[in-house]
Amino acid sequence: MLIARVIGDVVATQKHASHQGRKALLVQPLHLDGSDRGTAVVALDAVDAGIGDRVLLVTEGYSAMTGVGRPNSPIDMAVIGVIDSIHLDDPPSPSS
Amino acid sequence: MLIARVIGDVVATQKHASHQGRKALLVQPLHLDGSDRGTAVVALDAVDAGIGDRVLLVTEGYSAMTGVGRPNSPIDMAVIGVIDSIHLDDPPSPSS
Amino acid sequence: MLIARVIGDVVATQKHASHQGRKALLVQPLHLDGSDRGTAVVALDAVDAGIGDRVLLVTEGYSAMTGVGRPNSPIDMAVIGVIDSIHLDDPPSPSS
Amino acid sequence: MLIARVIGDVVATQKHASHQGRKALLVQPLHLDGSDRGTAVVALDAVDAGIGDRVLLVTEGYSAMTGVGRPNSPIDMAVIGVIDSIHLDDPPSPSS
Amino acid sequence: MLIARVIGDVVATQKHASHQGRKALLVQPLHLDGSDRGTAVVALDAVDAGIGDRVLLVTEGYSAMTGVGRPNSPIDMAVIGVIDSIHLDDPPSPSS
Numbered sequence: 001m002l003i004a005r006v007i008g009d010v011v012a013t014q015k016h017a018s019h020q021g022r023k024a025l026l027v028q029p030l031h032l033d034g035s036d037r038g039t040a041v042v043a044l045d046a047v048d049a050g051i052g053d054r055v056l057l058v059t060e061g062y063s064a065m066t067g068v069g070r071p072n073s074p075i076d077m078a079v080i081g082v083i084d085s086i087h088l089d090d091p092p093s094p095s096s
Numbered sequence: 097m098l099i100a101r102v103i104g105d106v107v108a109t110q111k112h113a114s115h116q117g118r119k120a121l122l123v124q125p126l127h128l129d130g131s132d133r134g135t136a137v138v139a140l141d142a143v144d145a146g147i148g149d150r151v152l153l154v155t156e157g158y159s160a161m162t163g164v165g166r167p168n169s170p171i172d173m174a175v176i177g178v179i180d181s182i183h184l185d186d187p188p189s190p191s192s
Numbered sequence: 193m194l195i196a197r198v199i200g201d202v203v204a205t206q207k208h209a210s211h212q213g214r215k216a217l218l219v220q221p222l223h224l225d226g227s228d229r230g231t232a233v234v235a236l237d238a239v240d241a242g243i244g245d246r247v248l249l250v251t252e253g254y255s256a257m258t259g260v261g262r263p264n265s266p267i268d269m270a271v272i273g274v275i276d277s278i279h280l281d282d283p284p285s286p287s288s
Numbered sequence: 289m290l291i292a293r294v295i296g297d298v299v300a301t302q303k304h305a306s307h308q309g310r311k312a313l314l315v316q317p318l319h320l321d322g323s324d325r326g327t328a329v330v331a332l333d334a335v336d337a338g339i340g341d342r343v344l345l346v347t348e349g350y351s352a353m354t355g356v357g358r359p360n361s362p363i364d365m366a367v368i369g370v371i372d373s374i375h376l377d378d379p380p381s382p383s384s
Numbered sequence: 385m386l387i388a389r390v391i392g393d394v395v396a397t398q399k400h401a402s403h404q405g406r407k408a409l410l411v412q413p414l415h416l417d418g419s420d421r422g423t424a425v426v427a428l429d430a431v432d433a434g435i436g437d438r439v440l441l442v443t444e445g446y447s448a449m450t451g452v453g454r455p456n457s458p459i460d461m462a463v464i465g466v467i468d469s470i471h472l473d474d475p476p477s478p479s480s
Contacts, residue, residue: 001312001330001365003298008184010099012152014143015177016163024097024152026128026182031327032314039127042097042152046362047302051185056300056312056330060364062158062350067304067362074142074163074176076156077097080362081303086314088296089339104280106195108248110239111273112259120193120248122224122278135223138193138248147281158254170238170259170272172252173193200472202387204440206431207465208451216385216440218416218470231415234385234440243473254446266430266451266464268444269385289408289426289461291394319423320410334458335398344396344408344426348460350446355400355458368458369399374410376392377435 002037003083004029004057006049010042018073025049025079027057032088043077044068056081098133099179100125100153102145106138114169121145121175123153128184139173140164152177194229195275196221196249198241202234210265217241217271219249224280235269236260248273290325291371292317292345294337298330306361313337313367315345320376331365332356344369386421387467388413388441390433394426402457409433409463411441416472427461428452440465 008026012019023045029037041059046067049055057079058064064078065071104122108115119141125133137155142163145151153175154160160174161167200218204211215237221229233251238259241247249271250256256270257263296314300307311333317325329347334355337343345367346352352366353359392410396403407429413421425443430451433439441463442448448462449455 001363003330008182010152010182011180012177013180015152016142018162019177024177026184037327039133042099046304056298056303058362058364060156060348063353063362063364065159066306074154074159074174075097076154076159078362081300081307081312084299084301086296086298088314104278106248106278107276108273109276111248112238114258115273120273122280135229138195156252161255170250170255170270171193172250172255200470202440202470203468204465205468207440208430210450211465216465218472231421234387252444257447266442266447266462267385268442268447289459291426325423334400344394344399346458346460348444351449351458351460354402366458369396369403369408372395372397374392374394376410 001056001058002029004055006051006053006055006079007040008051016074018070018075019044022068027055027079029057041077043079044075046078046080047082049079049082054083055079056083097152097154098125100151102147102149102151102175103136104147112170114166114171115140118164123151123175125153137173139175140171142174142176143178145175145178150179151175152179193248193250194221196247198243198245198247198271199232200243208266210262210267211236214260219247219271221249233269235271236267238270238272239274241271241274246275247271248275289344289346290317292343294339294341294343294367295328296339304362306358306363307332310356315343315367317345329365331367332363334366334368335370337367337370342371343367344371385440385442386413388439390435390437390439390463391424392435400458402454402459403428406452411439411463413441425461427463428459430462430464431466433463433466438467439463440467
């Protein structure tokens with residue numbers, strides 16, 4: 001899963017039936033320091049996440065469908081958790 | 097899902113039977129500012145999207161097959177929604 | 193699907209049984225201007241594509257297996273169409 | 289699988305039910321010399337890995353679900369082994 | 385599939401049961417000129433590949449599980465062929 005932040009949402013009236021009733025969130029993947037990690041993507045919401053929340057993002061189809069409770073749907077990304085805290089215990093060292 | 101724009105289409109007469117009757121769209125993934133995000137890809141159309149439409153693009157096989165209603169087909173990308181509007185509520189901040 | 197060109201083939205005698213009887217093509221993904229998009233990959237042939245053909249490449253396991261008619265096989269890329277023509281109607285504009 | 293190091297963990301109280309009872313580890317993929325390979329990701333733990341451990345990371349949904357014994361769950365990354373040692377026999381040469 | 389070279393192996397005693405009895409190879413993906421393509425990954429061996437062999441690497445979960453004969457296992461990469469020769473017939477031209 002990626003760490004991401006909810007930054008908006010997307011409205012599409014002409015869409016696949018399986019997306020009805022689920023909010024399509026615009027989410028920005030983040031680096032550990034909170035800076036942007038690539039470009040924002042669109043993910044269906046499975047946990048009532050709100051704007052500004054730091055969330056867990058799944059980016060694989062089968063996982064995403066399951067996350068929103070809609071197997072056999074064209075859904076490849078979903079927000080499946082709201083992050084309370086991140087504990088960083090040991091920054092990776094350059095020596096193995 | 098990625099935000100993308102339909103910029104053309106692809107014709108292939110010698111192709112897998114499961115692709116018959118579905119338009120193969122040329123779609124350009126976009127950044128939030130509308131600029132190109134990498135190179136255009138080919139996706140089957142599930143929502144009668146037209147040239148110039150901003151669309152939702154799934155880029156995973158199982159999702160894409162389901163989107164166009166053809167499970168067990170060699171389809172790994174599909175256009176599954178036409179975007180009406182994008183609401184950007186909160187640009188990601190560099191501090192977590 | 194990606195647009196790619198067939199540039200060669202790969203011979204492997206010691207291989208998984210499911211690959212027997214299918215040509216392993218060396219295919220180069222392409223940008224829209226025909227230039228190389230990353231490095232060439234190896235894909236099984238589902239449509240009797242020939243050297244130099246511009247083709248449609250699926251790059252996802254389940255799609256690829258289905259494309260060559262061999263579910264439950266270790267195949268993650270397949271050539272599933274020969275492209276006749278690409279129509280580019282509307283270059284993406286930088287404004288959304 | 290990728291080689292990675294466990295560098296922390298993530299707490300999310302509002303999350304998908306399938307994640308209950310499994311630790312969400314923060315893992316940093318590594319290059320062979322032990323330096324960072326991209327940004328850290330979040331993976332469920334299947335082998336009681338600890339902070340600082342070098343681990344095997346699967347980054348695909350179906351594999352990850354299976355690794356943690358929870359099929360049909362929104363899990364796309366999992367820690368499925370603790371690495372004891374890496375044997376590097378032959379650095380890749382530039383000539384094929 | 386990617387072209388790769390076997391450059392070592394990885395030992396993990398604390399691991400998922402499905403990995404028992406299969407060698408975990410360290411494989412380096414290659415460009416066509418034999419130079420490194422990104423960083424080495426860990427793949428299970430399905431064809432008794434040896435150190436130094438040029439091999440075919442699948443990098444997708446379902447394909448990889450099938451390749452090593454262990455469906456429902458946390459395996460997302462596998463070595464499924466030993467390459468005898470690569471024929472490069474037609475370098476991609478910049479014009480389409």
